[in-house]
Amino acid sequence: WDGMHHGLDKEQISRYSRQIILHSFGVQAQARLCRGSVLIIGAGGLGSPAALYLAAAGVGRLGIVDRDVVELSNIHRQVIHKEASVGVHKALSAAEACRALNSSILVETYLEGLKPDNAVELISEYDVIVDASDNAPTRYLISDACCVARRPLVSGAAIGTDGQLTVYCHGEDGPCYRCLFPESPAAGNCARCVDAGVLGVVPGVIGTLQALEAVKLLSGVGDTLSRRLLAIDCAAGRFHSVKLRAKSPACIACGTSPTITAATLPSYDYAAFTGQAAANDA
Amino acid sequence: WDGMHHGLDKEQISRYSRQIILHSFGVQAQARLCRGSVLIIGAGGLGSPAALYLAAAGVGRLGIVDRDVVELSNIHRQVIHKEASVGVHKALSAAEACRALNSSILVETYLEGLKPDNAVELISEYDVIVDASDNAPTRYLISDACCVARRPLVSGAAIGTDGQLTVYCHGEDGPCYRCLFPESPAAGNCARCVDAGVLGVVPGVIGTLQALEAVKLLSGVGDTLSRRLLAIDCAAGRFHSVKLRAKSPACIACGTSPTITAATLPSYDYAAFTGQAAANDA
Amino acid sequence: MELLFGNQKVVEADVPQQSGEQQLTVAAAMAWARDNLLTERPELFMKGSSVRPGVLVLVNDTDWELCGELEAAVADGDRVTFISTLHGG
Amino acid sequence: MELLFGNQKVVEADVPQQSGEQQLTVAAAMAWARDNLLTERPELFMKGSSVRPGVLVLVNDTDWELCGELEAAVADGDRVTFISTLHGG
Numbered sequence: 001w002d003g004m005h006h007g008l009d010k011e012q013i014s015r016y017s018r019q020i021i022l023h024s025f026g027v028q029a030q031a032r033l034c035r036g037s038v039l040i041i042g043a044g045g046l047g048s049p050a051a052l053y054l055a056a057a058g059v060g061r062l063g064i065v066d067r068d069v070v071e072l073s074n075i076h077r078q079v080i081h082k083e084a085s086v087g088v089h090k091a092l093s094a095a096e097a098c099r100a101l102n103s104s105i106l107v108e109t110y111l112e113g114l115k116p117d118n119a120v121e122l123i124s125e126y127d128v129i130v131d132a133s134d135n136a137p138t139r140y141l142i143s144d145a146c147c148v149a150r151r152p153l154v155s156g157a158a159i160g161t162d163g164q165l166t167v168y169c170h171g172e173d174g175p176c177y178r179c180l181f182p183e184s185p186a187a188g189n190c191a192r193c194v195d196a197g198v199l200g201v202v203p204g205v206i207g208t209l210q211a212l213e214a215v216k217l218l219s220g221v222g223d224t225l226s227r228r229l230l231a232i233d234c235a236a237g238r239f240h241s242v243k244l245r246a247k248s249p250a251c252i253a254c255g256t257s258p259t260i261t262a263a264t265l266p267s268y269d270y271a272a273f274t275g276q277a278a279a280n281d282a
Numbered sequence: 283w284d285g286m287h288h289g290l291d292k293e294q295i296s297r298y299s300r301q302i303i304l305h306s307f308g309v310q311a312q313a314r315l316c317r318g319s320v321l322i323i324g325a326g327g328l329g330s331p332a333a334l335y336l337a338a339a340g341v342g343r344l345g346i347v348d349r350d351v352v353e354l355s356n357i358h359r360q361v362i363h364k365e366a367s368v369g370v371h372k373a374l375s376a377a378e379a380c381r382a383l384n385s386s387i388l389v390e391t392y393l394e395g396l397k398p399d400n401a402v403e404l405i406s407e408y409d410v411i412v413d414a415s416d417n418a419p420t421r422y423l424i425s426d427a428c429c430v431a432r433r434p435l436v437s438g439a440a441i442g443t444d445g446q447l448t449v450y451c452h453g454e455d456g457p458c459y460r461c462l463f464p465e466s467p468a469a470g471n472c473a474r475c476v477d478a479g480v481l482g483v484v485p486g487v488i489g490t491l492q493a494l495e496a497v498k499l500l501s502g503v504g505d506t507l508s509r510r511l512l513a514i515d516c517a518a519g520r521f522h523s524v525k526l527r528a529k530s531p532a533c534i535a536c537g538t539s540p541t542i543t544a545a546t547l548p549s550y551d552y553a554a555f556t557g558q559a560a561a562n563d564a
Numbered sequence: 565m566e567l568l569f570g571n572q573k574v575v576e577a578d579v580p581q582q583s584g585e586q587q588l589t590v591a592a593a594m595a596w597a598r599d600n601l602l603t604e605r606p607e608l609f610m611k612g613s614s615v616r617p618g619v620l621v622l623v624n625d626t627d628w629e630l631c632g633e634l635e636a637a638v639a640d641g642d643r644v645t646f647i648s649t650l651h652g653g
Numbered sequence: 654m655e656l657l658f659g660n661q662k663v664v665e666a667d668v669p670q671q672s673g674e675q676q677l678t679v680a681a682a683m684a685w686a687r688d689n690l691l692t693e694r695p696e697l698f699m700k701g702s703s704v705r706p707g708v709l710v711l712v713n714d715t716d717w718e719l720c721g722e723l724e725a726a727v728a729d730g731d732r733v734t735f736i737s738t739l740h741g742g
């Protein structure tokens with residue numbers, strides 16, 4: 001029993017007892033969760049299960065970023081919200097659900113969305129970042145800011161019956177989003193759930209797996225998906241794990257001479273780079 | 283647009299619009315969900331996300347079976363319950379959350395748990411069965427009753443950082459649980475979450491995937507995991523899909539001359555067969 | 565790449581060896597796929613002689629960047645996969 | 654089978670061919686694993702000469718029932734996996 005100096009109180013020991021008695025996890029890993037913080041960007045299809053499971057697991061401080069309000073057509077996949085929350089700000093609705101699940105954690109909300117001029121500062125305040133956004137400009141912005149702030153990024157995406165999951169900006173050689181995709185796809189190639197549709201449970205699977213990766217990063221237990229991409233075909237029931245390249249020395253965000261820095265990022269034009277305006281109605 | 287004769291009203295069309303516009307799903311698949319029913323046995327770690335996602339997806343009638351009350355040590359993985367529900371019956375707490383998500387569906391609760399003398403009748407009232415239980419005798423009972431009632435069974439399990447998922451009793455040649463494991467493991471080999479511990483998000487991943495399989499079975503869209511077992515090692519981030527045997531002609535539950543029938547099942551001694559008393563605190 | 569291959573996600577194909585070439589490369593396999601498998605809008609798949617931005621090319625489940633990109637050799641039984649980055653959430 | 658193999662989940666092993674036998678079988682590989690790899694309580698792994706109830710044996714990700722069970726042939730590079738059925742939830 002490595003129960004010394006873990007800093008957990010009696011209620012925490014009881015609440016998290018099923019994780020604490022797990023040999024491969026234990027009280028020290030639980031204490032790291034309780035001391036840790038995660039920023040979830042997007043309180044939609046991916047952010048819903050990610051926020052619920054991270055709050056339940058006992059992550060000490062959760063930040064939730066969104067700028068939209070709940071609509072009835074969101075709820076088929078955004079299960080953290082309720083019918084009664086239609087019209088309520090998504091970050092507030094999600095935060096309320098997290099607090100109802102676990103009043104012992106701190107939940108902070110950011111109602112303006114992530115922008116180039118607040119991204120690095122906001123991301124620097126958290127240990128692990130979860131990209132639960134729904135559009136290309138925000139995905140590049142999050143990845144760049146994680147490079148600048150040196151924060152590991154759990155990236156998930158879902159559309160139709162397909163999902164993807166990986167960890168960027170982690171460890172010695174983990175790539176960032178730009179290392180993989182230095183050039184943005186043409187705007188016409190970027191399907192969003194609003195336009196193309198999505199089977200509700202698909203972002204549910206990916207968002208839950210994002211919570212898992214965040215737990216592993218914070219607790220130090222298990223192997224994370226750095227340099228591995230999980231691609232899920234939910235219709236076929238196929239799970240595909242692929243090996244990714246290392247970070248690129250030439251990358252303008254995480255390479256040896258980055259041009260995207262704390263000083264330059266706020267004025268980077270993500271809309272022009274991707275040909276799309278940011279939206280965050282995940 | 284195959285929108286004729288689907289029987290969905292205007293609010294349903296709006297609520298499920300993101301699934302309806304999805305080409306591979308569409309309005310007829312949504313209508314089959316709305317007309318369909320799923321019985322979820324266990325409102326714990328697996329049943330929590332399964333119930334949330336099936337309610338959100340619009341399954342017309344959900345049944346929730348459990349006989350325990352919510353405890354604080356459940357909530358790290360049983361995210362359908364709230365702190366305020368500690369002491370409340372799990373099936374009632376879960377049903378309330380489902381109704382708050384979707385008031386247009388019917389949610390029924392069964393507070394006595396599944397027993398040999400009510401299993402076949404209860405299971406016969408639903409189209410698809412989700413095994414979200416947590417012990418060997420209940421797992422054999424559910425599988426047997428699904429054989430007798432001829433209902434497809436989505437079976438999930440989780441312990442520690444490992445999870446498993448498959449579909450039993452489905453199609454021409456799909457096996458049942460007994461086809462795979464005709465003899466029950468010795469009681470000492472059967473770890474339960476209460477005893478061995480479980481990382482909370484692990485049943486979250488499996489339960490969400492159980493909802494996905496139930497959606498595929500009800501809607502007729504996609505390939506289900508009949509004759510395939512998905513084994514997940516969440517610590518390593520490994521997903522393993524294995525090919526299973528066909529149903530056995532000699533199986534006493536689903537074979538050509540079954541000895542477990544509607545007449546004999548109620549008096550079958552599951553505690554003696556498995557060497558364990560049933561519990562259902564999933 | 566679902567749309568591009570007529571809703572079939574896994575396409576097994578015998579890519580003919582081109583005369584005069586020693587070894588089939590990913591580049592040649594891609595060009596062949598574009599000309600023989602694509603049912604619509606090939607510009608969503610390739611840009612010039614390489615793949616369009618936002619598509620990850622894999623040879624036997626490994627990022628082609630680790631195998632030599634366009635010049636990566638492919639042999640009988642090898643699997644070349646194209647994965648589009650997704651943005652939805 | 655985590656516990657049984659000293660918390661290592663994937664064990665790569667060179668199972669020696671027994672003299673006088675034509676072809677290594679799953680049965681022989683299992684007996685070898687029990688005698689050489691198990692760190693504790695072999696009775697959790699085997700029962701008699703077969704596997705204990707509740708364990709699924711796979712040869713290259715396929716249920717051994719489809720390959721001939723104990724008599725299934727295994728060759729160099731083949732992967733034999735043991736999966737315990739789980740009951741938790």
Ligand SMILES: [Zn+2]
Pocket residue numbers: 175176177178179180247248251252253254255
């Ligand atoms: Zn980079």
Ligand SMILES: [Zn+2]
Pocket residue numbers: 457458459460461462529530533534535536537
């Ligand atoms: Zn059977």
